[in-house]
Amino acid sequence: MINLIFSRLLLGIFAIPLVSCATVVENAQPSSIPIVYSPKYKINVFGMEKLHPFDIAKYDKIYKGLKKDGLVTEQNTVKPNQLTEEQLLLVHTPEYLKSLKKTKNVASYLEAPQLKIIPNRMIDSMIVSRARLASGGTLAAARLALTNSDKMAINLGGGFHHAKPDVGEGFCIIADVPIAIKVLQKEGKITRALIIDTDIHQGNGTIVCLKDDPTTYTFSMHEGGIYPVPKEVGDRDVEVAAGVTDEVYLKTLEAEIDDLFKKSKPNIVFHVAGCDALEGDPLANGKMSHEGIAKRDALVLAACKRHGVPYVMTLSGGYSKDAWNAQYKSIKSLLEAEAK
Numbered sequence: 382m383i384n385l386i387f388s389r390l391l392l393g394i395f396a397i398p399l400v401s402c403a404t405v406v407e408n409a410q411p412s413s414i415p416i417v418y419s420p421k422y423k424i425n426v427f428g429m430e431k432l433h434p435f436d437i438a439k440y441d442k443i444y445k446g447l448k449k450d451g452l453v454t455e456q457n458t459v460k461p462n463q464l465t466e467e468q469l470l471l472v473h474t475p476e477y478l479k480s481l482k483k484t485k486n487v488a489s490y491l492e493a494p495q496l497k498i499i500p501n502r503m504i505d506s507m508i509v510s511r512a513r514l515a516s517g518g519t520l521a522a523a524r525l526a527l528t529n530s531d532k533m534a535i536n537l538g539g540g541f542h543h544a545k546p547d548v549g550e551g552f553c554i555i556a557d558v559p560i561a562i563k564v565l566q567k568e569g570k571i572t573r574a575l576i577i578d579t580d581i582h583q584g585n586g587t588i589v590c591l592k593d594d595p596t597t598y599t600f601s602m603h604e605g606g607i608y609p610v611p612k613e614v615g616d617r618d619v620e621v622a623a624g625v626t627d628e629v630y631l632k633t634l635e636a637e638i639d640d641l642f643k644k645s646k647p648n649i650v651f652h653v654a655g656c657d658a659l660e661g662d663p664l665a666n667g668k669m670s671h672e673g674i675a676k677r678d679a680l681v682l683a684a685c686k687r688h689g690v691p692y693v694m695t696l697s698g699g700y701s702k703d704a705w706n707a708q709y710k711s712i713k714s715l716l717e718a719e720a721k
């Protein structure tokens with residue numbers, strides 16, 4: 382994975398945000414769907430973050446794009462709180478949380494050796510606290526989805542599905558979705574949860590965090606033969622072949638989706654909506670188009686509506702230059718459809 386990171390180094394350096402802070406589209410109807418977001422989701426490590434394949438600016442680009450379209454305003458933007466130590470401990474071990482105080486551990490979990498220049502005293506403010514904030518965003522979005530009339534909310538971050546209770550990996554250090562589930566269960570807000578993971582990498586961390594938990598159901602649809610190897614065994618795992626097209630992907634997902642609701646009887650759905658099945662992603666081999674990603678997300682949301690279950694989107698992975706754009710277009714289309 383580290384070799385892959387450096388192979389993407391030059392692309393990362395020259396990545397330029399394509400959305401500017403241009404004028405908001407006039408007469409557009411702001412969406413009533415809550416968008417959870419903070420500019421602090423973005424990590425800034427003296428520009429070194431651009432050497433990593435994860436486009437940490439994608440949250441900003443998507444938010445600014447939706448704002449420009451008039452779909453998101455200050456009114457429907459919800460600023461999250463960082464997860465507390467007590468909340469983190471519902472899933473992570475105390476030893477693991479202690480390990481996040483050392484730069485070398487965090488750099489290893491994030492597969493970003495260039496971060497080792499950060500002094501230990503600054504690792505929390507520069508990196509860890511931002512992951513805690515984006516993870517708090519997933520919890521905030523879940524609370525909103527459970528209480529608002531639209532029964533949906535979007536966190537423009539999160540979906541850190543490779544983080545395990547005692548170790549971080551695959552660019553993920555906080556298991557935001559499992560923690561949100563445990564917090565809501567503890568508060569008596571939900572009993573059962575379904576995770577629909579359509580990032581092209583298996584949500585191995587989520588599976589380990591929720592292993593042997595009969596109140597949760599993990600569904601992951603991912604490419605075989607790529608990270609993570611070996612795969613974990615979730616409640617329902619569907620492997621797609623390298624080179625999967627829109628048609629095959631959507632047909633496969635459609636054949637699975639209603640059964641997931643029947644088996645899990647969820648009070649809430651967390652959609653881990655990574656965009657790395659897109660053609661050209663450097664860390665996978667999918668051949669999906671922007672339209673295919675939008676149809677995928679609409680299919681998951683439609684299933685939630687059909688079954689009357691609140692829907693929470695988290696963004697997760699996506700490493701091609703235009704992954705953010707596919708995600709932005711998909712969210713835009715969901716918000717516009719909801720406004721009608």
Ligand SMILES: [Zn+2]
Nearest residue numbers: 580582657698
């Ligand atoms: Zn991924």
